[in-house]
Amino acid sequence: MATTTTAPAYTMPRDHYLNSSYGIRSWLLTTDHKRIAWLYLAGVTFFFTLGGIFAAMIRIHLLVPNGLLVSPETYNKLFTMHGVAMIFFFLIPSIPAVLGNFLIPLMIGAKDVAFPKLNLLSWYVYITGGCFVLYAFATGGLDTGWTFYTPLSSVYSNSAVAPAVIGIFINGFSSILTGINFAVTIHTMRAPGMTWFRLPLFIWAHYATSIIFILGTPVIAITLLLVALERVFHLGFFNPALGGDPILFQHLFWFYSHPAVYIMILPAMGVISEIIPTFARKPIFGYTFIAASSISIAVIGFFVWAHHMFLTGESTYAALAFSLLSYLVAIPSAVKVFNWTATLYKGSISYDTPMLYALGFIGLFLIGGLTGLFLACLGLDINIHDTYFVIAHFHYIMVGGAIMGYLGGLHFWWPKITGKLYPEFLARVAAITLFVGFNLTFGPQFLLGLMGMPRRYHNYPPEFQVLNVLSTAGASILAIGYLLPMVYFTWSVRYGKVAGPNPWPATGLEWSTDSPPPAENFDVTPVVDWEPYDYKNRADLGLGTSVAPLAPAHGDD
Amino acid sequence: MPSQLPIYPDQASNFAPQVDTLMTFMILVSAFFTVAITAAVIFFFFKYRRKSENEIGVPIHGDMRLELTWIVIPLILSMVMFGWGAVVYVDFRHPPQDALDIYVVGKQWMWKIQQPNGRREINELHVPVGRDIKLILASEDVIHDFYVPAFRVKMDVVPGRYNTMWFRPTEPGRYHFFCSQYCGTNHAQMGGWVTVMEPADYAAWLSSSMETETDPILAGEKLFSEKSCSMCHLADGTGRGPSLNGIYNGSVRLADGSTVRADDAYIRESMLLPNAKIVAGFLPIMPSYQGQLTEDEILSLTTYIRSLQSQPVPAKGAGVIPAGKK
Numbered sequence: 053m054a055t056t057t058t059a060p061a062y063t064m065p066r067d068h069y070l071n072s073s074y075g076i077r078s079w080l081l082t083t084d085h086k087r088i089a090w091l092y093l094a095g096v097t098f099f100f101t102l103g104g105i106f107a108a109m110i111r112i113h114l115l116v117p118n119g120l121l122v123s124p125e126t127y128n129k130l131f132t133m134h135g136v137a138m139i140f141f142f143l144i145p146s147i148p149a150v151l152g153n154f155l156i157p158l159m160i161g162a163k164d165v166a167f168p169k170l171n172l173l174s175w176y177v178y179i180t181g182g183c184f185v186l187y188a189f190a191t192g193g194l195d196t197g198w199t200f201y202t203p204l205s206s207v208y209s210n211s212a213v214a215p216a217v218i219g220i221f222i223n224g225f226s227s228i229l230t231g232i233n234f235a236v237t238i239h240t241m242r243a244p245g246m247t248w249f250r251l252p253l254f255i256w257a258h259y260a261t262s263i264i265f266i267l268g269t270p271v272i273a274i275t276l277l278l279v280a281l282e283r284v285f286h287l288g289f290f291n292p293a294l295g296g297d298p299i300l301f302q303h304l305f306w307f308y309s310h311p312a313v314y315i316m317i318l319p320a321m322g323v324i325s326e327i328i329p330t331f332a333r334k335p336i337f338g339y340t341f342i343a344a345s346s347i348s349i350a351v352i353g354f355f356v357w358a359h360h361m362f363l364t365g366e367s368t369y370a371a372l373a374f375s376l377l378s379y380l381v382a383i384p385s386a387v388k389v390f391n392w393t394a395t396l397y398k399g400s401i402s403y404d405t406p407m408l409y410a411l412g413f414i415g416l417f418l419i420g421g422l423t424g425l426f427l428a429c430l431g432l433d434i435n436i437h438d439t440y441f442v443i444a445h446f447h448y449i450m451v452g453g454a455i456m457g458y459l460g461g462l463h464f465w466w467p468k469i470t471g472k473l474y475p476e477f478l479a480r481v482a483a484i485t486l487f488v489g490f491n492l493t494f495g496p497q498f499l500l501g502l503m504g505m506p507r508r509y510h511n512y513p514p515e516f517q518v519l520n521v522l523s524t525a526g527a528s529i530l531a532i533g534y535l536l537p538m539v540y541f542t543w544s545v546r547y548g549k550v551a552g553p554n555p556w557p558a559t560g561l562e563w564s565t566d567s568p569p570p571a572e573n574f575d576v577t578p579v580v581d582w583e584p585y586d587y588k589n590r591a592d593l594g595l596g597t598s599v600a601p602l603a604p605a606h607g608d609d
Numbered sequence: 610m611p612s613q614l615p616i617y618p619d620q621a622s623n624f625a626p627q628v629d630t631l632m633t634f635m636i637l638v639s640a641f642f643t644v645a646i647t648a649a650v651i652f653f654f655f656k657y658r659r660k661s662e663n664e665i666g667v668p669i670h671g672d673m674r675l676e677l678t679w680i681v682i683p684l685i686l687s688m689v690m691f692g693w694g695a696v697v698y699v700d701f702r703h704p705p706q707d708a709l710d711i712y713v714v715g716k717q718w719m720w721k722i723q724q725p726n727g728r729r730e731i732n733e734l735h736v737p738v739g740r741d742i743k744l745i746l747a748s749e750d751v752i753h754d755f756y757v758p759a760f761r762v763k764m765d766v767v768p769g770r771y772n773t774m775w776f777r778p779t780e781p782g783r784y785h786f787f788c789s790q791y792c793g794t795n796h797a798q799m800g801g802w803v804t805v806m807e808p809a810d811y812a813a814w815l816s817s818s819m820e821t822e823t824d825p826i827l828a829g830e831k832l833f834s835e836k837s838c839s840m841c842h843l844a845d846g847t848g849r850g851p852s853l854n855g856i857y858n859g860s861v862r863l864a865d866g867s868t869v870r871a872d873d874a875y876i877r878e879s880m881l882l883p884n885a886k887i888v889a890g891f892l893p894i895m896p897s898y899q900g901q902l903t904e905d906e907i908l909s910l911t912t913y914i915r916s917l918q919s920q921p922v923p924a925k926g927a928g929v930i931p932a933g934k935k
Contacts, residue, residue, distance in 0.1 A: 124794050197791045203768065204751040204793055208717070292769025293900055298752060299767065332657070334666025341676050363754065364765045365772040368702045372695055379687040383680060390679040391671075393646055396653035399666035403658070411650055418646055422639040429635065429690050431697025435628050435761040438754060438789040502632075504618050504758025506789035509797035513785065587665040596665040 062552035064471050065566040072571040083168035084571060089154035089469075091175050092145060095182065097538075099141035104534065106134035111493075111527040114520045119511045127510035128195040129211065135198025140220050141182055143454055144312060147319035148265075149178070149230055151461045152258050154469060156234060158562035158569060159252050161243025161578040166236040174229035177222060184219025188212035197508060199309075202290035202301040206282040214283055217276035224273035227315075231265025234258055243561070245580035249343075252560050252584055253336065256343040257322025260350035264311045264318075267354070272308035275301065299364050306357035314353045316450055317417075318346055320457025321388055324410045327464050328392050329585040330558040331407035332399025333595065336585050338391040345384030352381040362433045371430055378428035385421050389414060404556070405479040409460025412487045416452025420445060423498065441501025447494045456486070459537060466541065467555050471568040472548030474540050482540075486533030492526025557593045559585050621784055621805065622760035623777040627697050629761070634693070638686060701762060704775035708743035710873075711736070714904050715746070715753035715766040715788065718795035721905065726815055727825045727912060732801030734786065736778050737811035743775045745873050747904040754790035757803055765790055771874045778805040829913025832906055836898070844917075846926020850895060851888045854920035859929040862889045871929070876911050888928035 069086045079087060110130050113121040122130065153171065157164050165171050188194055192212040196205040205213050238259050242251070278289045279301070288294025290301040329336040336342065358366060358374040392414055401407070423445040426432050436442065463483075467473055496519040505516045512520070554563040559582070565574050587595060620626055657666070711734070712723040722730050736742050746755055748768040755774065756763035759782075764774035788799035806814060833839050841850035851861075857876070860868045864887040869875055878885055880902060883895035902910070922929055 124797065128791075128794060128796070195794070199791075201752055201791070204791070208751050208793060295899070298769065332666050333659075333664070335668050335670050337669060338671040338676055341671070362698070363763060364752075365767060365770065368699055371698065371702075375694065375698075376691055379691050382687060383684055386683045387676070387680060389646060390675075393649050393653070394669075394672075394675065396650065396657060398669060399653070399657045400659045400664040401654055401657050401666075411654065414650060415643075415647055418643055419639075422642060425639070425687065425690055426632070426635050429631065429694035430699075431628060431631050431694035431701075432635065433694075434624070434698060434701055434763060435632075435758075437763060438756070502617060504756070504785070504787070506756060506787045506797075508791040511797050586668070588668050595663050 062550040064550055065568070065570070067570055068471065068566060068568040069571045070470075070568050081172070083164070083172050085153050085157050085165050085168065085171055086469075086569065086573075088171050088175055089150050092149040092153060092178070095175070095178060096142050096146045096150060099137045099182065100146075103134050103137035103142055104531070106130045106137065108527065108531060110134060111524040113510065114512075115524050117512055117514045117517055122510075124510045125195060126193075128197075128508070129193035131508060132194045132197050133189050136185060136194060136216065136220070138450075139198055139312070139316075140223055141178075141185065143316045143450055144227060145178060145230075146316075146454070146458045147323065147461060148234070148258060148261055148315075149174075149226075151323065151458070151465060152234060152261075152319060153230075155465065155562055156237055156255065156258060157241070158468075158565065158573055159255055159560055160238065160241060160246050161561050161574065161580065162237065162241035163572050163574070165233045166241055167233050170229050171233055174226040174233070177229065178226035181219045181221075181223030181226065184215050184222060188216035188219060191215070199305065200276065200279060200301075201305075202279060202282070202296075202298045203292070206279045206289075206301075207291050207293075214280050217280045221273045221276050221280075224269045227265045227269045231262040231269070235262040235266065238262075243578050243580055246561075249340070250580055250582075250584055251343075252322075253325035253339070253342050253346070254319075254322035257318045257325070257346045260346040261315050261318045263347075263350050264315050264353065268308040268311040268315075271304060272312075275304040275308070278304075299361070299366070302361050302364060303358065306360045307354075310357040310360065311350070311353045313446075313449065314349050316454040317457075318349060320413065320454045320461075321346065323457045323461035323464070324392060324413050325388075326558075326560065327406045327410040327460055328395050330464070330556050331402050331404055331410070332396055333587050334395065334399050334585070335583070335587075336391065337394035337397070338387075339584065341387050342391050345387045348384045349381060352377065352384075356381055359428055359433075362430060363437055375428055375430045379425070382421065382425060382428070385417075389418060389421070403480070405474075405476060405483055406460050406464035408480060408483040408487075409456050409463060412483065413453060413456040413460060416448055416456060416487075416490065420448030420452055423448065436501050438507055439501035440497040440505045440507055443507050444494045444497035444501060447497075451494070452490055456490075459483075459486070462537070462541070464556075465562075466544070467551030468562055468567045468569070470545050470548070471551055471566075472544045473551045473555065474537075474544040474548055478536065478540050482533055482536035485529060485536065489526050489529030489531075489533050493523050493530050494526070496520075496522040496526070554593070557595065559587065559590060559593070619759045619780065619782070619784065620761075621778055621780040621782060622757075622762065623779060624697070624701060625759065625761045625779075627700075627761075631693055631697060635690060638690075701774070704743040704773055705741045708741035708775055709737070710743050710745060712908050713744050713746050713755060713766070714749060714908060715755070715792075715799070716749035716904075717751065717793050718788070718799040720755070720786075720788075720799070720801055723825060723908060723912070724815060728815055729825065734801065734803045735811060735814055736803065736805055737808040738778050738781050738805050740808065741775060741777050743773055746772045746774065747908070749904045751792045752790050753788045753792050753799065755786060756789040757784055757786045759784035760803075763789055771877060778803075781805045781807060825909045825912045826916045829909035829911070829916075832910055833913055836902070836910075838910070841895070843926075844920065844923070846923030848926065849891070851891060851928035852923050852926055853914050854917050854929075855922040856929045857915045857918045861886075861928040863887060864889050864891075873911055876914060877907055880907060880910065890926075891928070 113119050194216045195211040196209050281287050282289050288296040290296040290298050356378045359378045362371050500519045551567050553567050714721040720732050722734050746766040748766045753766040754763055760776045762776050764772050784803045786803050841848045842853050846852040856871045859871050861871050862868050881899045884893045887893050
């Protein structure tokens with residue numbers, strides 16, 4: 053383990069999970085949760101890049117009112133495939149399957165997840181589902197919108213709906229397996245002394261996410277299967293001409309897909325709850341409130357789905373109930389934001405890259421969350437529903453929230469995952485570029501929505517052009533912000549400075565083992581006798597009253 | 610022309626000022642919290658920045674009073690937002706009784722509109738200023754949505770059912786309407802213009818020549834015999850089905866003893882699902898017309914039935930309850 057007498061003289065540990073075995077089989081047949089995290093990292097990065105290319109084409113097309121690039125059919129396929137790739141194959145698995153897979157056993161002091169083979173299986177299921185969807189993209193594309201509203205998807209669309217929904221159906225089992233694995237791991241495999249209220253908040257967030265994975269995913273799976281059955285065998289579930297009800301589809305779809313929003317944002321909140329106390333070097337403010345808010349978001353989140361349907365003709369009483377419940381689910385999110393802010397008070401705050409992402413997250417999530425209140429408001433939804441206001445709102449949550457959380461987490465744990473440091477200055481530049489580019493891309497879309505521009509339009513009246521051009525300009529800055537980390541992360545794996553076991557330093561169990569960790573995570577099973585995020589009583593970190601100076605995290609090279 | 614950056618489009622209906630006032634309230638509350646939290650984050654960020662490499666923060670684990678404060682205050686504010694929004698929405702979902710009924714049929718990718726006197730238009734909607742307008746919305750194929758930004762209202766147009774929306778135009782002029790529920794390839798083209806006219810101009814426009822369009826009452830009458838409706842629904846009440854004279858918007862007594870208002874949705878349901886509600890004194894023998902009538906044809910038949918409103922109601926064999934008798 054690290055000695056702190058000589059400054060940055062760390063060397064890579066002799067044996068670790070990355071060099072414990074070699075060859076393609078050692079990766080594709082691995083049951084090591086840390087290597088499975090790498091497999092997922094490859095998968096989600098591929099789909100993120102694909103979805104990003106679709107997004108870039110959308111933004112270029114919308115530079116002029118009549119559309120610059122593609123035909124209406126192609127435009128409709130672009131936004132549909134952008135949504136499907138990003139939501140089902142990037143956002144939902146990103147933090148849980150990459151960071152969660154890598155970190156949950158390490159954070160609770162376990163050797164692996166509860167079911168390592170199931171863990172590998174869930175990656176193969178994910179890849180199989182992904183292949184079906186790629187097949188659909190390549191043979192006819194998909195033009196239903198990622199929401200697959202019937203009877204457009206089940207009867208009228210001429211695109212490859214059946215392989216796509218079967219792909220998403222298959223992919224759902226990957227989520228379910230991951231959810232079961234995480235929930236059982238967190239219940240049964242905690243190290244001695246790791247009580248529920250000593251768990252990192254990242255674990256609480258993933259526990260809540262696992263509940264949604266297990267309870268919600270079967271509903272979307274069966275719903276999309278019904279769409280395929282109606283499309284292929286003409287069974288009348290949703291098509292009114294066959295006695296079906298198109299609105300029933302929306303109930304079933306949103307019963308999963310609204311909680312799925314919390315699948316995307318809860319793990320990001322877990323990341324932020326780790327970063328802020330680490331870089332403020334103090335315990336998080338209101339630990340129990342943040343933990344409880346994750347659980348209440350997961351539970352209440354199951355009872356708000358019909359707020360997507362205020363204008364379908366649903367009964368006024370249903371609309372009132374779902375609006376009220378939607379306001380209730382906003383409260384635990386607000387509690388988190390207040391507690392994160394309060395954690396900064398009297399901290400010892402540093403400007404390291406993960407902290408920049410965390411603070412950016414607070415700002416963007418704040419705007420995303422508050423504009424959610426606008427859409428939950430019945431009297432405003434009659435105006436802004438299905439306009440660009442909605443697009444801006446959920447990109448603030450999913451890009452500003454979930455992706456900022458994912459990137460913040462990658463920067464925070466990259467030294468643990470690879471044992472190497474990335475170039476800190478470049479990383480800060482990328483974080484700021486992303487923040488600016490993001491706001492420039494999606495900020496104007498709020499105004500477009502207020503002016504009445506509907507979503508999913510391949511052309512638009514000229515009065516909307518100025519804001520569309522601004523948005524496209526922002527997207528080009530945003531693209532640079534995404535490319536930079538891809539480049540310097542890859543660079544750092546080979547050329548980065550050796551990180552040492554705990555460069556920040558942070559208090560979690562994962563930082564008490566080597567970077568990269570050994571294949572079995574810990575040489576001896578750790579025993580936890582400290583409270584989470586406690587810097588005051590941790591002489592081993594070498595901070596505070598302790599005299600031994602610690603090596604700087606970065607040489608600012 | 611598109612030189613300035615307006616935040617709000619024109620306000621042209623009774624709902625527009627209500628929605629905009631509510632929007633302003635929400636923006637103010639949100640701006641307050643955004644500014645307050647951002648200011649706190651920035652202030653703490655600089656005030657408590659790390660001064661020496663080994664410095665740690667002051668351990669503060671929480672404060673119950675603060676937690677309760679930032680639970681209760683947002684809760685109260687959000688209940689105000691909920692209540693205020695609910696008032697506007699409930700008003701929007703309940704059209705006034707004496708509104709002017711206009712039928713709107715959406716199909717990939719156009720809007721067909723029928724005025725109360727039967728005059729038809731495509732992708733154009735003419736309405737008088739200051740009058741409550743109720744749109745009865747139907748779809749021939751997929752889900753559409755009728756959205757007028759200047760009126761601040763929209764409603765989904767769902768196949769297999771009628772939805773309704775209403776508004777009262779307050780400013781003469783021409784305003785965009787859009788389809789705002791994604792409906793396939795030419796979704797973005799599925800729009801048009803609402804023309805709000807002075808009542809006298811509207812009346813003149815309405816009675817101006819119908820050009821080559823067919824009168825939907827005549828079309829409905831023709832369908833009424835073609836589809837064999839006339840075989841059973843005899844006007845004098847002696848048929849196997851109830852006479853339809855005077856039935857439109859009247860009260861109908863059903864076999865189970867309840868009564869129902871014969872509005873557009875009831876008449877539509879009676880064609881497609883005739884056994885859903887059986888008129889008292891009649892047998893459930895009518896076949897379903899599900900899949901045999903387009904929305905357009907249902908509309909023509911309804912318009913014809915509506916034109917029978919003033920016909921004499923037979924003493925016997927009519928479903929309709931005579932006025933004055935409960």
